[in-house]
Amino acid sequence: MVSYKEIQASNALINDAMAPRVSVFVGGTSGIGKLTIRALVATGASVRIYLVGRKSSEERTHVFIQELHAINPKAEIIWIEGEVALLAETTRVCETIKSKESRIDLLFLTTGYAPFSARKETAEDVEISQSLAYYSRILFILHLLPLLSKAEAPKVVSVLAGGMERTAIDLDDLDLKKPGNFNAIKAHMHYGPMNTTTMEKLANDNPNVTFIHSWPGWVNTGNVRRGLDPNSPNSIMAWFVWLILEPLIGLFAFSDEESGQRHLFQSTSAAFGGRGVLWKGKPGINSLGKPADGLFLVNYKCNCTPNAKVMPLLREKALGKIWDHTQEVLRPYL
Numbered sequence: 001m002v003s004y005k006e007i008q009a010s011n012a013l014i015n016d017a018m019a020p021r022v023s024v025f026v027g028g029t030s031g032i033g034k035l036t037i038r039a040l041v042a043t044g045a046s047v048r049i050y051l052v053g054r055k056s057s058e059e060r061t062h063v064f065i066q067e068l069h070a071i072n073p074k075a076e077i078i079w080i081e082g083e084v085a086l087l088a089e090t091t092r093v094c095e096t097i098k099s100k101e102s103r104i105d106l107l108f109l110t111t112g113y114a115p116f117s118a119r120k121e122t123a124e125d126v127e128i129s130q131s132l133a134y135y136s137r138i139l140f141i142l143h144l145l146p147l148l149s150k151a152e153a154p155k156v157v158s159v160l161a162g163g164m165e166r167t168a169i170d171l172d173d174l175d176l177k178k179p180g181n182f183n184a185i186k187a188h189m190h191y192g193p194m195n196t197t198t199m200e201k202l203a204n205d206n207p208n209v210t211f212i213h214s215w216p217g218w219v220n221t222g223n224v225r226r227g228l229d230p231n232s233p234n235s236i237m238a239w240f241v242w243l244i245l246e247p248l249i250g251l252f253a254f255s256d257e258e259s260g261q262r263h264l265f266q267s268t269s270a271a272f273g274g275r276g277v278l279w280k281g282k283p284g285i286n287s288l289g290k291p292a293d294g295l296f297l298v299n300y301k302c303n304c305t306p307n308a309k310v311m312p313l314l315r316e317k318a319l320g321k322i323w324d325h326t327q328e329v330l331r332p333y334l
Contacts, residue, residue: 217300
């Protein structure tokens with residue numbers, strides 16, 4: 001485990017020269033994204049942050065932005081409204097950012113929720129939670145890779161389930177559309193490996209960009225309630241979340257401050273791939289088991305977990321089908 005003191009010491013080195021000068025946070029209106037933005041702004045560095053979120057979060061986000069300006073007047077926070085569960089909206093947001101910037105140093109992705117309720121599809125015929133946890137994230141990466149490639153130490157951080165991949169993925173029904181095939185457990189078992197295999201391919205194709213798929217552990221963001229069915233407030237799952245799951249998360253979760261600092265460390269430290277804030281500790285091991293750049297599967301302790309038993313099988317049996325399917329879904333939006 002990378003100790004909290006080591007993380008604080010690393011983050012204390014962030015200054016105007018070392019900070020990600022231009023960042024894009026998708027899902028930064030709450031939870032880990034919001035905590036990481038606060039930690040980045042609190043370094044005092046001159047940063048420009050594009051904060052992407054839904055219309056429903058705009059009012060409270062503007063209050064948050066005012067708080068950030070009070071913490072660090074040098075920080076520039078640019079709000080971009082977008083319903084990124086829709087892939088066409090994701091493309092529009094990306095085009096807006098590309099029209100304003102020539103480079104991006106950090107792309108930080110945290111959208112999504114645990115789908116405890118029945119399957120819900122967008123107007124584009126994509127299941128909402130899968131669009132947020134996978135398709136929209138990959139579409140952001142693909143659109144913004146040219147700008148990331150122009151930065152000195154670019155990073156893509158996707159917070160979901162890095163290192164927790166399993167091989168129990170239905171390659172004949174990647175979108176879980178078959179009757180009875182969609183539930184929270186199966187969704188989790190699909191979205192994690194799909195993110196990891198695609199991000200590893202993109203990392204291999206873009207060696208000048210560092211990719212991190214992070215598993216944050218338990219953080220008390222309140223996000224578990226979002227996946228409940230609002231029409232069934234007294235369902236067994238709702239009672240399970242309220243009486244058991246949320247109290248457990250509250251008991252074992254990192255504090256908001258520590259979670260933000262740990263994800264800021266992942267976003268800036270040279271511990272992962274050798275680019276970023278100087279790191280004198282043990283270098284991270286990428287998903288190929290090497291102390292080189294690429295994709296890093298990072299757990300809540302900020303340890304690299306290459307998942308060496310599962311990843312070779314996913315590369316051999318799943319990568320090609322996942323990538324082909326992803327291209328088919330995203331092609332109209334590229």
